Amino acid sequence: MNREIPDEILKEKNYEVYTTDNFGTPLIQKVAPKLRATTGEEKVVDSLEDVVLKTVEDGMTVSFHHHFREGDYVFNKVMRIIIDHGFKNLTLAPSSLTNVMNDIVVEAIEKGVVTNITSSGMRGSLGDAVSHGALKNPVIFRSHGNRARAIETGAIKIDVAFLGVPNSDAMGNANGMDGATAFGSLGYALMDAQYAQTVVLVTDNIKPYPNTPASIKQTQVDYVVKVDAVGNPDKIGSGATRFTKDPKELKIAKTVNEVITHSEYFKDGFSFQTGSGGAALAVTRFLRQSMIDNQIKASFALGGITKPTIDLLEEGLVDKVMDVQDFDKGAAESMHQNKSQQEIDASWYADPANKGAMVDALDVVILSALEIDTKFNVNVMSGSDGVIRGAIGGHQDAATAKLTIISAPLVRGRIATIVPDVTTAVTPGDSIDVLVTEVGIAINPKRKDLLESLSKVPGVPVYTIEELQQMAQEKVGTPKPLEFNDRVVALIEYRDGSLIDVIKEVKD
């Protein structure tokens, strides 16, 4: 990949450098937790503080999930107690960090409470602080599939998982699909429930025993803490699913659909992951019409799920929705009533180190990019100013699909999206097949088959990615090269656990 990775990082952390997106078929020794057996002891506790004091010790790894997204109350409640009691040297290992968690993590870092973080991503004040060297040790960024791999193989060993749930019975049988703060799939949290030494459920809704369906099971849970509220229902998912009206986004979405429908993968039984956001929803809408017009049905839709994808399921255009998280209320609410909306954990979704994940069978995926370079390497982690403001999510994982499409505008404001070299390499160009912009598409030269099949699509001009990069540069000029200090503030793992890039401290 030709990224600058300091040797001392590789040695100190015992990392291999990324070489291939083909995981192969290695032997994998999985790990398992050490647990305290119980036989009917009371698990319900009123005081979250008591449970934190009973379970957390200096130096431990504590985890959370981000299924409540910007409506999360649990993370702040727990971290407040942890900070106020002066714990030190904790490792935070959440599935991801949403904006509502930023300020308290910055405070925890400043006070020496948190000295290590592994996450899918971070943004805002936290990304800024870390980029300026606030955290003692480099953050490790991992994709959702890689987090599952790391947990299953012991690279992440969670001592205590604090998992907010919209319902639980007194023994810890819980799901994400019922209750005022329902968020649908518990996909990421299921890893923590299975592998953490100690599992603390936090809920505002204790249900009669036994509570079913039980996505998290009593066999995994040590404590059930009753609190007033676990989240703000209005902020858990975007409420209405807004269809973009931006002409550039619409043009890109339409072109993405042209690429899909003119590829060999668009046939009965195909599968896809479209993701969230206004542009992704537009793709889903165009794709829906093409499926109807061509009498083509999909076998499954994968990934973070939105209401428009559920609509396809209900219309019979998609047989199964394989659901690791839900991005909006419509998707979350449908889960408990639609048998074909299958909850999957992060391992089943995307872990390369098990006996086969859903992403292995994925035909078409549409992904975004903060930057993409002329080697097709994609950055979804840092801004053009070098500051951390993104998340890997399932980007590296889903990019292993047969047809991986990056949808991105040539420029955003005065900043080029297509660049000679990405600021941070997150997903390798090896995995990317087509870049779709508002002016046309570029095809990875490795994919000669696509160069052929997509060369004569009406209204879809094909360029080399260097040409698109030049067009972007002509629009916004050549930016002054970024300057960084030598200190490494974050490590970007590839999904196999190798190191694909590092992020250095920004120079002010």
Add this chain to the structure above:
Amino acid sequence: MNREIPDEILKEKNYEVYTTDNFGTPLIQKVAPKLRATTGEEKVVDSLEDVVLKTVEDGMTVSFHHHFREGDYVFNKVMRIIIDHGFKNLTLAPSSLTNVMNDIVVEAIEKGVVTNITSSGMRGSLGDAVSHGALKNPVIFRSHGNRARAIETGAIKIDVAFLGVPNSDAMGNANGMDGATAFGSLGYALMDAQYAQTVVLVTDNIKPYPNTPASIKQTQVDYVVKVDAVGNPDKIGSGATRFTKDPKELKIAKTVNEVITHSEYFKDGFSFQTGSGGAALAVTRFLRQSMIDNQIKASFALGGITKPTIDLLEEGLVDKVMDVQDFDKGAAESMHQNKSQQEIDASWYADPANKGAMVDALDVVILSALEIDTKFNVNVMSGSDGVIRGAIGGHQDAATAKLTIISAPLVRGRIATIVPDVTTAVTPGDSIDVLVTEVGIAINPKRKDLLESLSKVPGVPVYTIEELQQMAQEKVGTPKPLEFNDRVVALIEYRDGSLIDVIKEVKD
């Protein structure tokens, strides 16, 4: 318990002797398999023989489940190949052995193919052969909960699990509830799927990918073998659920119901496990009427499930059915359409070494006995001739309920059921609360509360167990003491992994 257990067995196998039915709250280090990662490789194979040859080696532990019961074809197909290829020194670790498996296991033992067995039980020609010393090493009998414990802690390390399923997709997503040979819950097999190094699904019904609901997941499966038929639908479960007409059984069932309804546990939200067989079904019917008459509803019914229990669920008399296996077609067929019939694995059902099993919350259980002695110890494993002809099943596990009732006639034919000392101790008297016979009941003296609450139930005379034993003896006389050789042919573990008894070779 005062059972004769040879010291060399304790030393050689590093066993503790059973001391208490209270498991306590020890720290438990769970284990995890080493697996071969795959990313989309083809798993479907036509030749079962090829897969056996690729996966099995001399000395390995191979496992099966018994959910197909007497309709199972998979066990015989796999064992035929194993025997014909001359494998040696295998350990058989099925969830249990049904009669249809007996003859081929005897053959495998005689040919040195199988030298160790761990099972819930065995009967017929196999029990006879083992009792006469055919197997090289002692069989280890474990309850369903103890098997889960042993698998989760590494005492049973399964190299290859051959799991028959009524449906699977090409990647190994499978369930037990759909298809011509549906048997309902995959409860016992879920342990094998999660913990075996290599998992081979055997099916006659390949479904489109992705197959849901997936009780067994593709992340766990190495091979999917397509065969002509996995089982005989007519023999998987007893077809019609027959209500006993035997006056003695009816009398016992009625008395069991009197004991339940006059106990403190019979109140709204109570829970129960009734089991299978004509007498158990009669209990369920009497209990149903009492629930209606007293306007009492149960929170859950547990265990092996029958259609009459599903009827209670559908009538609203039971909120949830927690289902580790289904004994008949009615129960099996209802699973995929009734959300309140929750599939549970053997660990969730009954493992004492996790963070809480369903049996911990069980109020009332009705269990059977081949023999029960004046210390309330129960034998469900060997006949009065000393020959193995039974299974622990969930007996030890469910006996930890708050009210454990043994229902048994005083005598069967010319053989006493109530004896001074059981031939084989399986479930300790510590766990047993009430014995119900056709002439009256006996209450464990430890349960002074029950002596009080059940002393004045109309039509239910209370005796000491010694009195009942005397009545049985008066009916059939005193049998000649059994004679055994010194050699130990089977070990009876308690559910915590301690040794509760041994079975010695019968003397002819």
